[in-house]
Amino acid sequence: MSDTRVVVVGAGPAGMRACAALVAAGLTPILIDEAARSGGRIYQQPPQGAARPGRELYGFEAAKAARIHALEAQLAGRIDHRRETLVWNCFEDALDLLGPSGPSRQPFDALILATGATDLALPFPGWTLPGVYALGGAQIALKTQGCGIGRRVVFLGAGPLLPLVAWQYVQAGADVAAVLDATPFAAKLRGLPNMLFAPATLAKGAYYVARLLAAGVPMAWGVGGPRAEGDGRVERVHFVTAGGDARVVACDALGASFGLRSETQLADLAGCDFVFDRRTRQYVPARDVAGRTSRRFVYVAGDGAGIGGADAAELAGERAALALAEDLGLPVDVNRAAFLDGRLARLDRFRRGLETAYPFPAHLLRDIGDDTMLCRCEGIAVGALRAAARDKGAPELNRAKAFTRIGMGRCQGRMCGRAAAELLAAARGEDLARAGRLRGQPPVKPIPMIPELLS
Amino acid sequence: MSVGVFDVAIVGGGTAGCAAALALRKRGMSVVLLEKGQCGAMASGTNFGGVRRQGRDFREMPLATRARAIWDRLPELVGEDCEFRATGHLKLARDAAEMAELERYARDARDHGLELSVVGGNAVRALYPWLGEAVTGASLCPDDGQANPRLVGPAFARAARAAGAEIREFAPVTHARWTGAGFEIDAGGATLRARLLVNVAGFWGGEVAAWFGEPVPIRPLCPNMVVTEPVPYVIDRSIGVCGGNVYVRQVERGNVIFGGGRGWGDTARAISRPRADVARDAMARTLAILPWLRDARIIRTWTGFDGEMPDDIPVIGPSRTTPGLIHAFGFSGHGFQLGPAIGEIVAELVADGRSASPLAPFAIARFAGAPPAPAPR
Numbered sequence: 001m002s003d004t005r006v007v008v009v010g011a012g013p014a015g016m017r018a019c020a021a022l023v024a025a026g027l028t029p030i031l032i033d034e035a036a037r038s039g040g041r042i043y044q045q046p047p048q049g050a051a052r053p054g055r056e057l058y059g060f061e062a063a064k065a066a067r068i069h070a071l072e073a074q075l076a077g078r079i080d081h082r083r084e085t086l087v088w089n090c091f092e093d094a095l096d097l098l099g100p101s102g103p104s105r106q107p108f109d110a111l112i113l114a115t116g117a118t119d120l121a122l123p124f125p126g127w128t129l130p131g132v133y134a135l136g137g138a139q140i141a142l143k144t145q146g147c148g149i150g151r152r153v154v155f156l157g158a159g160p161l162l163p164l165v166a167w168q169y170v171q172a173g174a175d176v177a178a179v180l181d182a183t184p185f186a187a188k189l190r191g192l193p194n195m196l197f198a199p200a201t202l203a204k205g206a207y208y209v210a211r212l213l214a215a216g217v218p219m220a221w222g223v224g225g226p227r228a229e230g231d232g233r234v235e236r237v238h239f240v241t242a243g244g245d246a247r248v249v250a251c252d253a254l255g256a257s258f259g260l261r262s263e264t265q266l267a268d269l270a271g272c273d274f275v276f277d278r279r280t281r282q283y284v285p286a287r288d289v290a291g292r293t294s295r296r297f298v299y300v301a302g303d304g305a306g307i308g309g310a311d312a313a314e315l316a317g318e319r320a321a322l323a324l325a326e327d328l329g330l331p332v333d334v335n336r337a338a339f340l341d342g343r344l345a346r347l348d349r350f351r352r353g354l355e356t357a358y359p360f361p362a363h364l365l366r367d368i369g370d371d372t373m374l375c376r377c378e379g380i381a382v383g384a385l386r387a388a389a390r391d392k393g394a395p396e397l398n399r400a401k402a403f404t405r406i407g408m409g410r411c412q413g414r415m416c417g418r419a420a421a422e423l424l425a426a427a428r429g430e431d432l433a434r435a436g437r438l439r440g441q442p443p444v445k446p447i448p449m450i451p452e453l454l455s
Numbered sequence: 456m457s458v459g460v461f462d463v464a465i466v467g468g469g470t471a472g473c474a475a476a477l478a479l480r481k482r483g484m485s486v487v488l489l490e491k492g493q494c495g496a497m498a499s500g501t502n503f504g505g506v507r508r509q510g511r512d513f514r515e516m517p518l519a520t521r522a523r524a525i526w527d528r529l530p531e532l533v534g535e536d537c538e539f540r541a542t543g544h545l546k547l548a549r550d551a552a553e554m555a556e557l558e559r560y561a562r563d564a565r566d567h568g569l570e571l572s573v574v575g576g577n578a579v580r581a582l583y584p585w586l587g588e589a590v591t592g593a594s595l596c597p598d599d600g601q602a603n604p605r606l607v608g609p610a611f612a613r614a615a616r617a618a619g620a621e622i623r624e625f626a627p628v629t630h631a632r633w634t635g636a637g638f639e640i641d642a643g644g645a646t647l648r649a650r651l652l653v654n655v656a657g658f659w660g661g662e663v664a665a666w667f668g669e670p671v672p673i674r675p676l677c678p679n680m681v682v683t684e685p686v687p688y689v690i691d692r693s694i695g696v697c698g699g700n701v702y703v704r705q706v707e708r709g710n711v712i713f714g715g716g717r718g719w720g721d722t723a724r725a726i727s728r729p730r731a732d733v734a735r736d737a738m739a740r741t742l743a744i745l746p747w748l749r750d751a752r753i754i755r756t757w758t759g760f761d762g763e764m765p766d767d768i769p770v771i772g773p774s775r776t777t778p779g780l781i782h783a784f785g786f787s788g789h790g791f792q793l794g795p796a797i798g799e800i801v802a803e804l805v806a807d808g809r810s811a812s813p814l815a816p817f818a819i820a821r822f823a824g825a826p827p828a829p830a831p832r
């Protein structure tokens with residue numbers, strides 16, 4: 001079994017737990033990540049030599065972060081950790097890599113994709129102005145670089161990350177000018193029954209909100225019509241309150257995003273089947289409870305398999321590794337697998353509550369004008385997509401992409417694809433699932449035009 | 456859904472099929488077009504976008520010249536120009552032998568109505584300062600050009616639909632047969648009837664021909680394509696090289712598209728994938744002629760399916776076995792430019808029984824008794 005080539009992509013909570021379980025099963029996985037150090041996005045570490053206390057970086061999650069980082073040390077020598085290495089393609093039984101020592105092709109017998117998620121961006125007037133960041137970006141600036149996105153910051157969003165990031169900024173000494181939640185306050189209460197399945201997380205959410213209010217940070221729920229304005233960079237944010245009043249806040253930076261979206265291109269390139277996940281309004285790789293995809297010996301775990309959060313990611317990573325070991329015919333602790341299944345089911349209930357508490361802010365898209373930028377890479381506005389959907393009869397995203405160039409730029413639709421699906425479905429008056437998803441095409445991220453760098 | 460008998464059923468909604476639907480409607484015939492996916496999404500939507508006559512097999516030249524005239528008329532024909540730009544096509548030589556090849560082709564092309572201007576050495580760099588040192592000569596066909604392939608097939612389909620053609624997408628034809636008085640076509644769960652049948656099914660045209668007892672040695676052709684992020688617009692010609700192992704164009708938006716070599720394709724599932732090693736070789740060849748591109752990044756690679764015939768020219772003309780069946784498929788990697796003319800030619804064959812264009816070299820009879828296609832590479 002030691003010559004079985006098992007590759008794990010992603011060194012976040014899911015990927016690290018997967019590696020630990022694979023090592024315990026007697027395998028020597030190859031772990032590949034773009035970052036130099038483990039932790040993924042949530043537990044992202046500062047560059048070597050710029051250490052700061054974990055409590056300061058990760059708050060409540062410091063202990064979990066420390067455990068994941070410690071795993072990296074424990075697994076040293078027992079896994080083949082390829083750092084700063086981009087997996088830019090998956091074709092048949094091999095991955096194309098680009099790392100510090102050049103290009104390579106990595107064949108695999110089994111593959112766990114723990115590729116995580118990015119912020120869900122939604123367009124609004126001014127969202128491409130300098131000084132506007134994703135919430136995740138705002139958080140990473142703080143975590144890894146020890147700097148904020150501005151001195152006087154507005155946060156806008158629709159997810160549990162919103163109060164957390166805002167509170168982290170307050171603690172870091174930033175002036176948080178306003179926290180604007182696009183979801184209605186009442187939804188928080190509707191989500192309660194299911195959220196009680198993970199009371200600790202619930203308490204944390206309430207804690208951040210309470211601390212923000214106590215610190216005198218202006219907060220508003222159910223906001224609409226956000227608009228960033230400024231001369232060359234963001235200087236103020238306009239919005240409309242739930243009661244319909246127009247407001248404006250001065251600021252020098254805006255952190256805005258509206259939930260998370262799974263990074264699924266590699267699963268797509270691997271040929272996995274996808275299903276529409278109504279709860280998170282996105283297509284995700286079809287999988288069983290253990291993370292097995294439609295393709296034999298390809299597994300998905302963590303937020304890249306569907307949004308579940310960091311705690312679920314740890315469990316799912318381990319669970320996928322157990323499934324992989326079992327599929328290879330290795331002995332597996334069935335009690336442990338059953339335990340993980342139970343915990344994952346419980347967290348799933350909580351997640352349902354969370355999605356109820358932070359429903360997708362559909363009103364933001366409904367209200368935006370045709371001239372709002374949608375695909376920032378290609379400079380295509382919302383109106384072009386609406387016209388393609390209505391006048392040219394594009395029934396799904398790839399067709400709309402062919403007609404308008406939406407999603408054809410540097411990010412290949414990773415940033416605008418979700419919003420484009422929502423807008424397309426709305427323009428056609430059809431169910432979101434029918435809008436489909438943008439087809440994955442290599443490279444997953446841009447690669448240099450240097451032939452020697454390709455295998 | 457209309458019942459009864461159509462004058463013509465078209466299998467395949469590529470540029471050829473959609474243009475045929477429009478041309479047939481203009482002749483007043485009732486038309487149903489059956490496309491297994493979406494119109495213009497296979498070879499016609501994934502190709503390089505080269506609209507060139509230079510370098511073509513002279514047997515195709517009358518068709519290409521006819522097509523070229525239609526490209527100028529796209530706005531009146533289909534309501535948009537599909538980003539067609541007559542940028543000219545510049546074919547490059549990289550050594551003395553290639554230069555001799557350019558000169559020979561230019562001389563012979565004159566007999567086919569193609570005026571090329573060949574320049575060598577320093578003149579090349581004076582005219583095209585963005586070309587690299589490796590280039591020793593160039594032949595320009597000034598009124599060749601390029602277009603956005605993603606727009607052309609769908610534009611013809613919309614125009615045909617507006618003209619009264621019935622365009623059925625997501626309607627795969629699983630079988631068709633001659634009843635003695637017309638055709639029965641099984642498509643997307645229904646059986647349709649038509650007096651005449653047009654096979655413009657691209658690579659899968661070989662399969663359709665086989666239903667009527669005339670198999671051809673067609674093979675899949677998946678040119679490997681690469682596109683960079685936008686860079687300042689300088690390459691104001693579409694570019695090819697002797698031997699054809701790389702071709703490059705830049706869209707006004709700034710992206711540089713280049714192709715060369717072949718990707719991978721699974722014809723049964725209609726899944727094609729670009730190959731990294733092939734992309735790398737095309738990259739090296741592109742950089743040899745455009746060294747400054749070295750700072751650009753690659754944002755996407757892809758390929759698609761065309762049908763390739765052993766003699767590199769398509770099958771166009773009436774069936775040998777079945778009255779009322781017209782074939783036009785197997786364009787062997789250069790049928791995008793021809794597409795608009797193929798529509799008119801098919802309409803002539805259907806309505807008049809003959810075409811104004813010389814089609815003898817394209818007869819399916821040339822493969823009578825030929826062994827079936829070898830396994831795909």
Ligand SMILES: Cc1cc2nc3c(=O)[nH]c(=O)nc-3n(C[C@H](O)[C@H](O)[C@H](O)COP(=O)(O)OP(=O)(O)OC[C@H]3O[C@@H](n4cnc5c(N)ncnc54)[C@H](O)[C@@H]3O)c2cc1C
Binds near residue numbers: 470471626655659
């Ligand atoms: C990557 C690439 C680059 C190319 N570059 C160029 C270029 O630069 N210049 C140039 O002139 N040419 C180029 N070509 C060639 C050109 O694209 C093709 O020759 C041309 O588009 C063929 O058109 P078509 O209508 O015959 O085929 P297609 O566009 O393939 O259309 C055939 C259609 O038939 C449908 N079909 C097949 N079977 C069935 C069935 N049973 N039922 C229903 N529908 C069916 C298919 O779904 C398809 O849509 C390139 C081709 C490729 C793949």
